[in-house]
Amino acid sequence: MQRIPSPNRRALLQGAAAAALATTLPVGSALAAPARPVGPVGSRLTLPSGLQTGDVTSRSAVLWSRASGAGRLHAVLHALDADGERVSPRGKGKGHGPITLRGGWARPETDFTARLSADGLPAGTFFETEIFFEDEHGRRGEVGTGRFSTAPGRRSDGAHTFVWTADTAGQGYGINPDVGGMFGYETMRSLAPDFFLHAGDTIYADGPIAESVEEPDGTVWHNLVTEEVSKVAETLQEFRGRHSYNLMDENIRAMYAEVPVIATWDDHETTNNWWAGEVLEDDRYTVRDVNTLAARGRRAWQEYQPIADPRAMSRGSGFEPTRIYRQIERGPDLDVFVLDMRTDKGENTDGLEQHETSMLGEEQLQWLLRGLRTSKATWKVILADLPLGIVVPDGKGQESIANAEDGAPLGRELELARLLSGIKAQKTKNIVFLTGDVHYCAAHHYSPERAAFTDFDPFWEFVAGPINSGSFGPNEMDMTFGPHVDFQKAGPTMGSPRDGTGQFFGRVEVAPQGEAFTVELIDANGDVQYTRTLTPES
Template sequence: MPERALPAPRRRSVVAAGAAGAALLPLAGAVPGASAEPAPRQPAFLHGVASGDPLPDGVLLWTRVTPEPEATPGSGKGAPVEVAWEVAEDREFARTAARGTAKARAAADHTVKADVRGLRPATTYYFRFTAGGVHSPTGRTRTAPAEDAAVAGLRFGVVSCANYEGGYFASYRHLAARSDLHAVLHLGDYLYEYGHGEYPAGDTVVRAVRPEHETVSLADYRVRHGHYKTDADLRALHAAHPLIAIWDDHEFADNAFSGGAANHTPGTEGDWGRRMAAARQAYFEWLPVRPSTAGTTFRRLRFGQLADLHLLDLRSFRDAQPRVGDGDTIDDPDRTLTGRRQLDWLKKGLLSSTARWKLVGNPVMISPVAFGSVPAKLLGPLAACLGVPQEGLAVNTDQWDGYTDDRRELLTHLCDNRITDTVFLTGDIHMNWANEVPVRAADHPHEPPVATEFVITSVTSDNLDDTLHVAPDTLSGVAEAAVRAANRHVRWVDMDSHGFGVLDLDAARAQMDYWVLSDKTDPDATATVRRSYRTASGSQRVERSEEPVRLTP
């Protein structure tokens, strides 16, 4: 079938959004390093507005106030500012639904959150903030359906892995322009910690990030978050849809675990616990995310009777990644990816769920994958793309493949309790995949799978063709064929594309449309549907769909 093209609104044009066609305007101004224009003396909303974690009766609102020019992100400067917020049923704010005030303080980097309740389920609202007589841009959000509501359908944008220096955020622009999404799910690597020119390499940097050095301190992470939100496409996404986000490793440092990270050197970068706490604090300051009772991102959201969404944190509790080829360590039952508390929470939630679809926001791939059959000349570049050691690649031990006892326990739980319609939604590895998830890969397809998995490629972070410096769909075909041959549960893999996913749910099936960009280095890149895959309710199988879902007004 021919690919379906998505209209390509320009980055700096008005983004049409909302059931009523609300206009969400890109902001003027930016943090230092992004614009030569002087910042205003009066309070300003230079980093946009956002909403997140929709509930049936509420949503979390976010903004950042710049009270004076010197009060840049991470500076610690600026007096407290009284900020009013309001939520309305119309974009003219004639029918107010809720209002309140908050204080923007330097202690929270002048970020503001309002956890609004008392709203109606499954309803579109508009919101804004005001400080010193200055209004923020208007945002649009939507509450979740009532917990017991019979929901005909749900639609989510799905993204991961947005490296600022790797390209432009055209994926965000395309998602912001849609009015048919209930929310956008960000599966991790919302930002990257590297210094300028470290990743990607200096000669392939598309645009420079701030700060120029690697983020280590609280001020560093605040500056990086602030600089990301100078991007007009990212601001448009946040203003158009509620965000549901979890973190992966680069919000902290590459291949992070509970006691350190591959990209952390204690001798020069200090104590890991202090760095992780700084990154965590900046994350919750700058994103519309409710921390769980454990102070992490694992939590659960419900969307009527159609879907439960279980969101995982696979960095805070995991043991260090085992070395490649160390099979005894990989299978060690004393090692954990999830931590005991989180794994028990997930198992209980899946067992007790009364929703048709059990969605799992899963930062790293759960499907077992062997790469040993890939030609040797591609193993090194593939390892570099995946962020694993270069000396050989049997499995990616940063994924569930490195913690097989946790995976075995979870998948056996699904099998033994006949829990159906579990769909893992995954990011991390900068590739598109459509997988059936077996308890034991060697028994597939003779033994039925217990779940399915849709893996979404990166917004901009390097994948195989970028690493090899070749045109897309050339050398990758060899690696893709080898992976499919060695892993019969992998129904499709695309190692070269950048883009986003759109997950569409109804009672009969869950379908993922894989949208890919024409060129991540082009700020006006177009997007087309490369493939669509679905799983029918009760089947735990993945099949290709010849038709992407229709865009609805």
């Protein structure tokens, strides 16, 4: 196995990260309501959850942070040249000032989170960022620093790289200072990717995190804990507390300060395998109406992700759901299409309906086909929060698109069949699906020559995760769309993230001019498990 260079990772993690975590919060400590930070009267505002940049394109970026109290978000962007010297971001040479921006207000109504949109940025430019809040008296608070690069505006001579994964803080495995916290994030950061795709299950709202967890081999896993993560999330504040908990991890904070995020959601941002209209039969919940839980979970997710929300930015308060599915243009070589496979997902039946049942919904399906058809990028990545051909049972039904029957498409598979046949009909080439969800890594090639449904062009799907959750799998495959398992690897069932060998992420390198698309599946220690290079079709 090839090993990705990650200098002094273990020393770094077990030293700096663990020490910072341990001195901040001793093992087993129970913090009261970290999502409601209140500092001493007269103290300057701090950044208790760090900072993030997200949805970065050739011309724009969203900047996010969270304050310790009420204040207005500000950002200063310094453009750098190849030598690291500050230059004018408008192309006028040295000596011109940075870009200064003012965003929305951090208030209790948004859990003191705020964001701003930086538009009209120059393409292919590296920025150092300074983020801070000013209180109502105009006093500047703590300054957080980060960096990001806008995507190239034209074909460049350099390669583009990004990483993706899923599943953070699941199965009771939270922040463990004994192992250096969520060190898989540090491994990803050390590769200096241009951006990061989180394929969902960004939190586990339905998975309480206790002070200790017994691992399958009897070893005891120790967690930092907070009040909000001690039970299933039901109130808005409990959902928020799940997000702020993950941002207590030094590895996540360091990565998010340097690597722009593009995220989607899946089920655990609300509760396991949910669908709209479901009524829970789970004694852990006093709120059984999933629609109520999903609305609260979506609001908390949106507040904590660096995703544009024009209404919140313009008014500084109030809430309106942001459309989660979206297209992120990353220059001439790459477009990223982010799916939302949860909002319009139908009930988890056996999936054998003769009529089409919903996963994407008609509006999103047509949006995706149109975006793929009009995209001028060489490679089109579809970030899906659910795999296409993996069977994922849910009691007597199926959580997955696949229905465990290898014949002609039925139920949700009919919607996928329309998507794939539509892509073929409009002659869109060079599509790659990236996903997570199933807690193991895999590479699947889909081809009509092996399939019951044949009206589609061959394509690849790559699966990565978990990054800090229990391991599972591998699962069975449904042959309706003819998948071939080129590779798969799973950790032990309910295995912990302790040694990193059952935790996975993917890395993609898009070669200059888009001439190759290389995928690596890597464990949390940086060891490459699998490599596949694709070449574009014209």
